[in-house]
Amino acid sequence: MTSRETLALLAVGLPAVTALGVIIVPRRAVQAVALAGLAGSGAAAIALAVVALADPAALEVSDWVVIDAAAGLMVGVIGIVGLASALASPAFLATTTSGLFGSVHGTRAYYAGLAAFVAVLVAVPLAGNLGAAWLLVEATTAASAILVGFSGKPRALEAGWKYLLLTSLGLGFSLLGIVLLASATPGGTLDLLSWRSLAADVPAGDTTLVAFLLIVVGLAAKIGWAPVHNWLPDAHSEAPPPVSALLSAALLPAVLLVAWRVERALEPAVGEDTGRSVLIGFGLVSLAVAIPFLWRPLAWKRLLAYSSLEHMGVIALGVGFATPLALAGVAVHIVGHAVAKALGFYAATPLLGHEPRAAGHAVTGIARTQPGLGATMGISLGTLAGLPPSPLFLSEILVIAGGFQAGRSWAAAGTAVMLALGFVGLAHALVETTGGRARRRDREVAPGLRPVMALGAASTVILLALAAAAFWLPDTDIVEALARGIG
Amino acid sequence: MSGTLAWAVVALGLAVVVVRRRSVAVALVTAQALLLGGVAFAEAENADDATAALALAVRGVALAALFLVIVSRTREPRPVRAGVTPFARAGLAIGLALALTWLVPSIGLESGQSERAMLALVAFGAAVVATRRATLHQLLGIVLVENGIVLGAIELPGGASLGIELGVALDLTLIALVAAVFHERIFAEFGSGDTAVLESLRD
Numbered sequence: 001m002t003s004r005e006t007l008a009l010l011a012v013g014l015p016a017v018t019a020l021g022v023i024i025v026p027r028r029a030v031q032a033v034a035l036a037g038l039a040g041s042g043a044a045a046i047a048l049a050v051v052a053l054a055d056p057a058a059l060e061v062s063d064w065v066v067i068d069a070a071a072g073l074m075v076g077v078i079g080i081v082g083l084a085s086a087l088a089s090p091a092f093l094a095t096t097t098s099g100l101f102g103s104v105h106g107t108r109a110y111y112a113g114l115a116a117f118v119a120v121l122v123a124v125p126l127a128g129n130l131g132a133a134w135l136l137v138e139a140t141t142a143a144s145a146i147l148v149g150f151s152g153k154p155r156a157l158e159a160g161w162k163y164l165l166l167t168s169l170g171l172g173f174s175l176l177g178i179v180l181l182a183s184a185t186p187g188g189t190l191d192l193l194s195w196r197s198l199a200a201d202v203p204a205g206d207t208t209l210v211a212f213l214l215i216v217v218g219l220a221a222k223i224g225w226a227p228v229h230n231w232l233p234d235a236h237s238e239a240p241p242p243v244s245a246l247l248s249a250a251l252l253p254a255v256l257l258v259a260w261r262v263e264r265a266l267e268p269a270v271g272e273d274t275g276r277s278v279l280i281g282f283g284l285v286s287l288a289v290a291i292p293f294l295w296r297p298l299a300w301k302r303l304l305a306y307s308s309l310e311h312m313g314v315i316a317l318g319v320g321f322a323t324p325l326a327l328a329g330v331a332v333h334i335v336g337h338a339v340a341k342a343l344g345f346y347a348a349t350p351l352l353g354h355e356p357r358a359a360g361h362a363v364t365g366i367a368r369t370q371p372g373l374g375a376t377m378g379i380s381l382g383t384l385a386g387l388p389p390s391p392l393f394l395s396e397i398l399v400i401a402g403g404f405q406a407g408r409s410w411a412a413a414g415t416a417v418m419l420a421l422g423f424v425g426l427a428h429a430l431v432e433t434t435g436g437r438a439r440r441r442d443r444e445v446a447p448g449l450r451p452v453m454a455l456g457a458a459s460t461v462i463l464l465a466l467a468a469a470a471f472w473l474p475d476t477d478i479v480e481a482l483a484r485g486i487g
Numbered sequence: 488m489s490g491t492l493a494w495a496v497v498a499l500g501l502a503v504v505v506v507r508r509r510s511v512a513v514a515l516v517t518a519q520a521l522l523l524g525g526v527a528f529a530e531a532e533n534a535d536d537a538t539a540a541l542a543l544a545v546r547g548v549a550l551a552a553l554f555l556v557i558v559s560r561t562r563e564p565r566p567v568r569a570g571v572t573p574f575a576r577a578g579l580a581i582g583l584a585l586a587l588t589w590l591v592p593s594i595g596l597e598s599g600q601s602e603r604a605m606l607a608l609v610a611f612g613a614a615v616v617a618t619r620r621a622t623l624h625q626l627l628g629i630v631l632v633e634n635g636i637v638l639g640a641i642e643l644p645g646g647a648s649l650g651i652e653l654g655v656a657l658d659l660t661l662i663a664l665v666a667a668v669f670h671e672r673i674f675a676e677f678g679s680g681d682t683a684v685l686e687s688l689r690d
Contacts, residue, residue, distance in 0.1 A: 099672070131648060131650070131651040131654070132651075132654075135651070135658055138655075138662070139658055141662060141665075142658070142662050142665050145665050145669070146665050146668065149668075149669055154676055154685075154687065155687055157672055157676060158685035158686070160669055161622065161669050161682065161685060162685070164665060165626075165629065168629050168662055169612075169613065169616055169628075169629060169632065172609070172612070172629060172632040172633060173609075173632075175633075175636050175655070176605075176609055176632075176635075176636050176639070179605075179636055179640055179643070180594050182643055182645075183594040183595045183596060183643055184594065184595070193648075193651075205592075206592040207592050207595070210591050293690060296690070302690070
């Protein structure tokens with residue numbers, strides 16, 4: 001077994017074992033076991049990312065597992081966010097009880113669900129086979145839906161039910177596409193679904209095109225691309241903050257990677273232009289749908305949710321443009337978005353402790369009474385808005401430049417205009433949220449603020465390092481490996 | 488699969504679209520799954536195929552047991568109204584099935600009847616999710632979609648992959664279990680499994 005395979009096994013296996021462990025250990029040991037297991041898993045995932053990105057030309061591909069630069073990048077992101085979510089969980093659990101599982105079993109159920117969710121999430125980018133990837137994406141629904149409804153409150157139940165139903169239905173259509181694809185392959189069997197065999201064996205034709213569209217549209221329902229995004233704002237806003245962070249920063253881009261792999265694998269059959277145009281179409285529609293909501297005064301977590309819709313649109317555009325510049329932008333954007341968005345969701349725990357009204361209404365003037373919390377929220381929102389020196393400012397420039405480089409000038413210009421509009425909306429939200437008129441005068445430190453501020457400091461370092469890395473990334477082997485894919 | 492069996496599977500699916508009672512819908516979906524399991528077993532060419540057929544039948548029975556437990560634990564004072572009349576639901580479902588049949592090219596399953604039956608079940612499932620308000624009916628819509636896809640997988644000329652089929656059965660069972668938890672909690676919170684009460688999250 002190679003070092004990559006060992007690390008991949010640890011990154012997936014540790015959280016899976018942790019999920020089982022927290023079910024059987026005594027109640028007082030649940031949190032310690034969960035945090036230790038998720039810390040180990042995070043370390044293994046980050047180590048795998050370092051190994052994969054240090055030598056991006058080296059590929060490990062089999063019918064069931066793929067460890068390439070894209071998988072390394074995504075596993076690293078999931079490792080970081082999974083670890084941070086685990087660290088942010090004790091503060092969240094100290095402020096709430098579960099209506100779904102009760103106060104006795106709530107903590108155990110939460111950590112079991114969280115560890116299971118992380119285990120499946122890490123496995124998604126490593127799937128070397130469309131069938132396995134589908135199964136894992138579907139499994140993330142089961143693990144995460146229960147966490148979305150964790151509070152048991154009516155709004156959480158509504159969000160969880162909607163998420164479960166809409167994503168399952170969408171993935172049903174994806175599975176139909178997979179069956180169509182299997183029928184189109186020589187021999188008509190589901191055994192030939194590894195990424196490489198899809199690229200080599202699937203013939204061109206109407207069936208393949210319809211199959212491709214069904215698969216991507218079904219996955220779009222899980223990624224949260226407009227117009228099949230209806231579950232996204234509800235689930236992100238009602239889930240526990242550490243889970244919202246995982247949903248937005250890790251789940252959405254992980255499933256997007258699957259959609260990208262499908263597009264890359266089927267390019268020879270459906271045509272490069274067609275495949276990429278579908279992704280660009282989803283990207284533009286997602287931006288167009290998200291921007292009006294970024295201009296509205298929304299509750300903090302709901303604002304972050306609509307920002308996820310915008311950023312998944314940007315990533316879709318980047319992979320659709322598929323030039324080295326655009327792919328460098330995609331890599332920076334995935335990491336930058338994950339760090340900033342996760343931080344924003346973690347800040348929701350002290351925010352809701354300080355001002356419970358923030359669950360359903362826009363908040364203003366937080367920095368006036370809670371400077372630490374205001375600074376954390378400001379770093380998150382400023383980064384997500386693309387305010388320089390945010391790495392997302394640079395990644396968006398790279399994606400737009402990549403669009404022009406790809407000869408898709410209209411799409412690139414449209415992207416630039418919509419991102420500018422989105423920036424204005426989020427910048428306004430940033431000013432109002434941090435420096436507007438404060439509703440509460442309570443200066444007592446918000447509960448759960450200290451771990452969030454520590455995560456905020458670490459996030460700031462990562463974001464600044466990422467902004468610096470964005471300058472040299474386009475000329476590196478990493479981007480070349482992303483452009484080459486598995487083939 | 489013979490034409491008669493394909494039509495029987497479709498008729499069971501259409502019945503799920505129109506019936507009012509949850510227990511009847513559960514029985515229909517289970518009968519459909521068992522019929523598909525029987526077809527898969529009859530057409531099995533090796534041990535893997537037979538195992539996949541057995542898994543399909545076990546999944547059908549397990550889901551039936553789960554759904555009947557749900558029905559017995561969450562008795563509705565009166566059946567949840569669908570909001571759309573049975574005739575309208577049937578019309579929508581058939582229209583959707585015809586549209587899918589028209590849009591999707593021939594895909595080379597072992598018979599044209601199987602292709603049409605597969606697409607009809609997917610359409611019926613989507614119609615159930617879109618038009619029914621009862622949580623259990625919506626969940627049965629998802630199962631109906633999966634049954635349609637299972638039919639397609641059975642009728643693939645090269646046969647389905649055992650690993651994928653077992654995985655799909657396991658995934659669907661997990662989703663059903665999680666949905667059961669939600670259903671019970673929604674019932675406990677609102678006194679009904681009517682999704683019309685779940686409309687507070689809007690922008």
